[in-house]
Amino acid sequence: MPPHVFADRVADPSPPPHDPVDSLITQTRRLRGDIDAVRRGTPPGDESLARWRRALCDLALRHLGDLDGHLAQLREGPPDVRSVPDRGTPSVLTPVGRHPGTERRPGSPLARAGGAEWNLLTDEAVWTAELYAILGLDPSSAPLTLDELPSLVHPEDQPLLTAMVTGCLIDGKPLDGEFRIARPDGTERTVHMTGEPVLDVDGSTAAMWAVLRDVTELRRSEGDVRRTRESLRHEDHVERAAHQVAVALQEAVLPPWGGPLRYPRRGPGLDLAARYLPSSTSALIGGDWYDALELPDSDVLISVGDLTGHGVSVTSGMALLLGGLRATAVAGSAPAPLLGLLNHLLDASVQPSLGSAVVCRYRPASRTLQWAQAGHPAPLLFRDGTGRALPPPDGVLLGATTGAVYAQAEEQLHPGDLLLLHTDGLVPRHSGTAATRRLLALAPRFARARCAQECVRLVVEELGEREREDDACVLVARVTD
Known part of the structure; x- marks a missing residue:
């Protein structure tokens, strides 16, 4: 008996000029070339997405390679x-x-x-x-x-x-x-x-x-794709969990101001308002922070800072710095030695990193402001419809060097004066002097504002709705009678 699988299937010795099998082989090889070009030309960016694309392209190439071989056998x-x-x-x-x-x-x-x-x-x-x-x-x-x-x-x-x-x-x-x-x-x-x-x-x-x-x-290729899919799912789960932890840490540490705040609670002092502005290009929480604290002697501590990086480790480092800052301030430390202690804390931490900060101590009785900075933009002082940046005392980034010593400056304030403290990234696509000019241009509008909360709202309306590449914080303190 002639074999069933091969009987009556002898190839035509003179195939037609437009053989459908040859056409399929040509299309398959062209498609293989296109997919291989996509695989080799995967643009840089999200490494997880790139791995997923490469895995799918490799699997498709193997499928098409098999198809090419089977079609060739059919043609022969x-x-x-x-x-x-x-x-x-x-x-x-x-x-x-x-x-x-x-x-x-x-x-x-x-x-x-x-x-x-x-x-x-x-x-x-x-x-x-x-x-x-x-x-x-x-x-x-x-x-x-x-x-x-x-x-x-x-x-x-x-x-x-x-x-x-x-x-x-x-x-x-x-x-x-x-x-x-x-x-x-x-x-x-x-x-x-x-x-x-x-x-x-x-x-x-x-x-x-x-x-x-x-x-x-x-x-084997299908297994690689399956493992890649599982890896991506795991990474997505880890990222979501990390984001939730970072958000929880940030909410637990940053002051939950739903409206204006007045320190000290009795007598003249500061009318305070602040806002955290998240990045629009990253789902990860950054290390930007703001803080205000009434001290035992009725002085007021205000500060903003930025720890480099994003994620849970950075948010936990920010929480560590804020805890150290509040403890040393309550113990009576002035801004300059306080930054020295924060530098030592960051330098000695398990995960060393860099940070910047500006710390101000306001004395309501004399309306004087003592302040120090660690590689951070200086506070902006607005008075009578104009604004200027305060001359910064010497200070290096936190964690940049062991045993850093910070200088301290003092400024006399008047009733109605307004201080604006901020972190880098507040003005999208601007930094340094350019960012300072944009903020100082808001002076006439600040002069017409009735409170610190309204000034923060003006900043957000002017700068906060645009796409920003990094997190940012803004704190406004207005001197009250």
Whole structure:
């Protein structure tokens, strides 16, 4: 009986000029080139997104590589099996149009699918050369019988193969399943087997044919994509959790001002308002902070600062600095030595980092302001419709050097004066002198404002609604009668 899988499928020696298979091969190869260009041209940016794109492109390339190989086999036509060799004769099948000695290289796309037929009436087996390459067997050896085939299968998968073959031969079910094979060279491959029974004229099963496809690399690629997906999900979960922790830390540390605040609570002092402005380009919380505290002697401590970076570690570092600042201020430290203590605290922390800060101590009785800065923009003083930046005393960034010493300055304030403290990034796309000029230009509008809260609202309306690349804080303190 001629083998069912190959019968009546001899390739046309003179294919039409517009062969649909050739057209499919050309389209497949063009698509492979396009996808490979996308993979190689993945732009920099989010590393998680880039890894996901590369994984999907690699999987698509493998699928298209397999398709290219199968289409090429289809174009070449079936092997010439018009004469079946004896059981003991080496069964090296020569496909039409190919000469012995030109077998496809194992592992190439064209060697990933092989065919076989087992004749139950004569106990003969016919294999293609590709099947030998997939199973890692010598092409000069006789093809294995159905009884011998399980010897190559992984012990855990042998019951699956037995059930597939039994169902095909007895119940006439088609073959469709995957199993692992242990090749003689010690390597393990995964193959996908499809096939059907061949019925005799009386309806009994006379033979079984099958196509075995090496899907090892494909399954490996799918595993890579699956692990990449799981990794991205895990990273997303971690990022969400970190963001929630950072937000909780920030809300617990920064003063929860829902409206204006007056320090000290009795007599003349400061009318206070502040706002934290998050970055519009990052979901991570930064290390910007503001603070105001009434001290035991009725002095008022105001400060703003910025710890470099984003995330939970930076937010926790900001909480550590604020705790140290409040404790040393309550103990009576002036701004300059207070910054020295904060520098030591940051320099000695488990996760060293850099930060900037400006710390002011206001004495209501004399209306004097003592202040010091650590690499931070100076406070802006607005009076009678004009504004200026206070001359900054010497001070390096917190955490930049061990044992740093900070200078201190003093300013006499008048009733109605307004102080504006801020962190870098308050003025989008501006920094340094340019940012200072933008803020000083608000002086006439501040002169007409009735309270500190209204001044903060003016700053937010002017600068806060635009896209900002970094977090920022603004604190306004207005001297009261």
